[in-house]
Amino acid sequence: MVKVGVVGLGMMGLTHLDAYQGVSGARVVAVADKDDARLAGQVNARGNIPGQSRGGYDLTDAARYSDGMDLIRDSNVDMVDLCLVTPLHARFAVAALEAGKHILIEKPLARTSDQARQILDAQAKSSGLAMCAQCMRFWPGWPWLKQAVDSRRYGPVRSATFLRIGETPDGPFYHDSPSSGGAALDLHIHDTDFIHHLFGMPTQVTSVGRTKADGGVDHITTLYRYDTVPHVVAEGGWVPQKGYGFKMQYTVMFERAIALFDLAHKPALRLIEDGKEPVAIDLDPGMGYEYEIAYFIDCIAAGREPERSSIRDAAQSLCILEAELESVASGRPQFVADIT
Numbered sequence: 001m002v003k004v005g006v007v008g009l010g011m012m013g014l015t016h017l018d019a020y021q022g023v024s025g026a027r028v029v030a031v032a033d034k035d036d037a038r039l040a041g042q043v044n045a046r047g048n049i050p051g052q053s054r055g056g057y058d059l060t061d062a063a064r065y066s067d068g069m070d071l072i073r074d075s076n077v078d079m080v081d082l083c084l085v086t087p088l089h090a091r092f093a094v095a096a097l098e099a100g101k102h103i104l105i106e107k108p109l110a111r112t113s114d115q116a117r118q119i120l121d122a123q124a125k126s127s128g129l130a131m132c133a134q135c136m137r138f139w140p141g142w143p144w145l146k147q148a149v150d151s152r153r154y155g156p157v158r159s160a161t162f163l164r165i166g167e168t169p170d171g172p173f174y175h176d177s178p179s180s181g182g183a184a185l186d187l188h189i190h191d192t193d194f195i196h197h198l199f200g201m202p203t204q205v206t207s208v209g210r211t212k213a214d215g216g217v218d219h220i221t222t223l224y225r226y227d228t229v230p231h232v233v234a235e236g237g238w239v240p241q242k243g244y245g246f247k248m249q250y251t252v253m254f255e256r257a258i259a260l261f262d263l264a265h266k267p268a269l270r271l272i273e274d275g276k277e278p279v280a281i282d283l284d285p286g287m288g289y290e291y292e293i294a295y296f297i298d299c300i301a302a303g304r305e306p307e308r309s310s311i312r313d314a315a316q317s318l319c320i321l322e323a324e325l326e327s328v329a330s331g332r333p334q335f336v337a338d339i340t
C-alpha cells in the first residue's frame, strides 16, 4: 500500500482526492492546506469538467498540516501529491525529493524551465520517483490516438489540430498571469505536451496570441514544425464570459482515416476510415486523473520509472511552451531549445 500525502486542497487537490477513491494500492494518509476550511474537508471546488471534484472523501483518519513542508517531513508518507499553485511546485518538489519521497507534480511541471531544471537535478540525486500529472496522456480517447499514431495502422499523419478553450477558472491565481502563466501555460500546455508526446520535440514554433496588460497570454494558436508531419496546430484560451463552458477537441487526419475527438459530443471519439461508415470508438469511463494516479502507484509498487509521463518530458514541454511565448512576443518563428 502506497501511503500518500496530498499538498494543496484546491481545485486539483480535491480532484485528486476523488481519484484516489477509485485507485487500489494507495491510501491518503495526510493532507496539507493553509486554508482551515479546505483542510477540514468543508470546501468543494469547481473544475473545468462537470463531475470533476465531486467531494465526499473522508479525511477523518488523515494527518492534517497547515504547511505542506510539514507533510513532507511526515515519515508515514511515501508519496507526495503536489497540487499547489504553479510557482510553488519547484520548491516543494525539491524538498520532497530531498526527503526521499516519491512525488506526483501537477502540470505544468514548474513556472519556468529553469525551475524545472532544479526538479530534474533533485530527482537525479533522490531515491524517490517523480512524475508530472500531464493528464491528457491518460485521458480516455487520447492514449488511443497515441497508439494509432505509433502503430501507423491508418498510415502516417497528414494533419493534427487541437482546440482547448474554457471559461477562465475562478480564483485569484488564474487571474494573475505572473503566477499562473495565463491560459498559455496553464491550459494550452495540455496540447503542447500531448503534441510533444505524439511527435517528439518540434524544431520550430510559430505562434500568435492575445497578450494581456499583465503580460499573460490568454489566447494562443501555434503551428508546430516537424519534418515528418506537415500540419500540426493547437489553439488554446480562456474566455471571461460564464456560460461558454469548456471545449476540448482534436481532429487528426491520417493517410487513410480521420479521428475526431470532442468532449462535448456523445460519443466523444469517432473514426472515419476510407470507404467505411463513421464509427464510435468505445472509451474507458471517467477522466484522466484516476488513470494517471493508478499508473504512478503501479510504477512505485514495481520500482519502475514513470516513463509515460516523465518529468523530463514535462520539462521539455515547458521549453516548447516558452518558445511559443517568445514567438508571440517577437512575431516571428522561434527555434525550440531542449532542456539544458
Ligand SMILES: NC(=O)c1ccc[n+]([C@@H]2O[C@H](COP(=O)([O-])OP(=O)(O)OC[C@H]3O[C@@H](n4cnc5c(N)ncnc54)[C@H](O)[C@@H]3O)[C@@H](O)[C@H]2O)c1
Pocket (backbone or CB within 6 Å): 007, 008, 009, 010, 011, 012, 013, 032, 033, 034, 035, 038, 045, 066, 067, 068, 069, 083, 084, 085, 086, 106, 107, 108, 133, 135, 171, 173, 186
Ligand atoms: N491537470 C489539470 O487538468 C489541471 C487543471 C487545473 C489546474 N491544474 C494545476 O494544478 C495546480 C493547482 O491548481 P488549483 O486550481 O488546484 O489551485 P488552488 O489555488 O485551487 O489550490 C491551491 C491550494 O494550495 C493551498 N496552499 C497554498 N500554500 C500552501 C502551503 N504552503 N501548504 C499547503 N497548502 C498550501 C491553498 O490554500 C489552496 O487551497 C496548478 O499548478 C494548476 O496549473 C491542473
